Amino acid sequence: AQSVTQLDSHVSVSEGTPVLLRCNYSSSYSPSLxxxxxxxxxxxxLLLKYTSAATLVKGINGFEAEFKKSETSFHLTKPSAHMSDxxxxxxVVRRFSGGYNKLIFGAGTRLAVHx
Amino acid sequence: xxxxxxSPKYLFRKEGQNVTLSCEQNLNHDAMxxxxxxxGQGLRLIYYSQIVNDFQKGDIAEGYSVSREKKESFPLxxxxxxxxxxxxxxxxxxxxxxxxxxxxxxxxxxxxxx
Numbered sequence: 318a319q320s321v322t323q324l325d326s327h328v329s330v331s332e333g334t335p336v337l338l339r340c341n342y343s344s345s346y347s348p349s350l351x352x353x354x355x356x357x358x359x360x361x362x363l364l365l366k367y368t369s370a371a372t373l374v375k376g377i378n379g380f381e382a383e384f385k386k387s388e389t390s391f392h393l394t395k396p397s398a399h400m401s402d403x404x405x406x407x408x409v410v411r412r413f414s415g416g417y418n419k420l421i422f423g424a425g426t427r428l429a430v431h432x
Numbered sequence: 433x434x435x436x437x438x439s440p441k442y443l444f445r446k447e448g449q450n451v452t453l454s455c456e457q458n459l460n461h462d463a464m465x466x467x468x469x470x471x472g473q474g475l476r477l478i479y480y481s482q483i484v485n486d487f488q489k490g491d492i493a494e495g496y497s498v499s500r501e502k503k504e505s506f507p508l509x510x511x512x513x514x515x516x517x518x519x520x521x522x523x524x525x526x527x528x529x530x531x532x533x534x535x536x537x538x539x540x541x542x543x544x545x546x
Binding site: 326349351358359360361362363366407411418419420422423424425 | 436438472474475476477520524533535538539542
């Protein structure tokens with residue numbers, strides 16, 4: 318069965334320093350993977366999506382993620398954090414079941430950005 | 433602008449009362465979903481609907497009910513049978529074409545049971 322594990326529940330960085338949010342997945346076949354971001358009391362917004370076309374996926378707001386099959390990882394990175402990046406981030410894997418694309422969400426990583 | 437509107441944003445309920453959360457979309461999406469979000473647990477699927485007049489239970493459907501009478505609308509009723517209803521509820525929608533799996537989310541409704 319497909320699942321995702323976000324390795325850190327909280328990450329804190331200083332503004333201007335790199336961001337690394339870690340995600341490991343389990344899947345019996347080549348997965349579709351996503352990162353979503355949620356700002357406080359808001360809905361979720363898609364950051365980026367991996368569908369096997371390229372292992373390095375670029376998303377919005379300068380974020381990118383690299384699919385590493387050998388490590389079953391899909392970590393999210395950004396070279397330089399901005400205060401507006403403070404939010405909760407969810408790693409998601411797609412499972413196709415019963416004719417329906419079901420999304421399995423990780424528990425989330427809360428990113429804090431300090432001046 | 434196209435999007436998903438959830439209302440109310442905040443809702444308070446006494447124990448034993450049913451409440452209905454509204455979700456309306458103008459994206460012409462066929463599929464709609466309800467998720468529940470609790471701190472530290474990510475999102476869990478309550479119900480989903482791929483077409484009008486049809487819906488399926490998700491992982492945590494007990495104590496909830498839905499209807500899909502119109503393509504644009506997918507209201508969720510939290511019944512008194514739901515033992516722990518205090519949570520943040522998110523509605524989402526998507527196209528149902530093969531390979532399409534990106535969801536658009538509403539801003540959410542926060543339900544608190546007093």
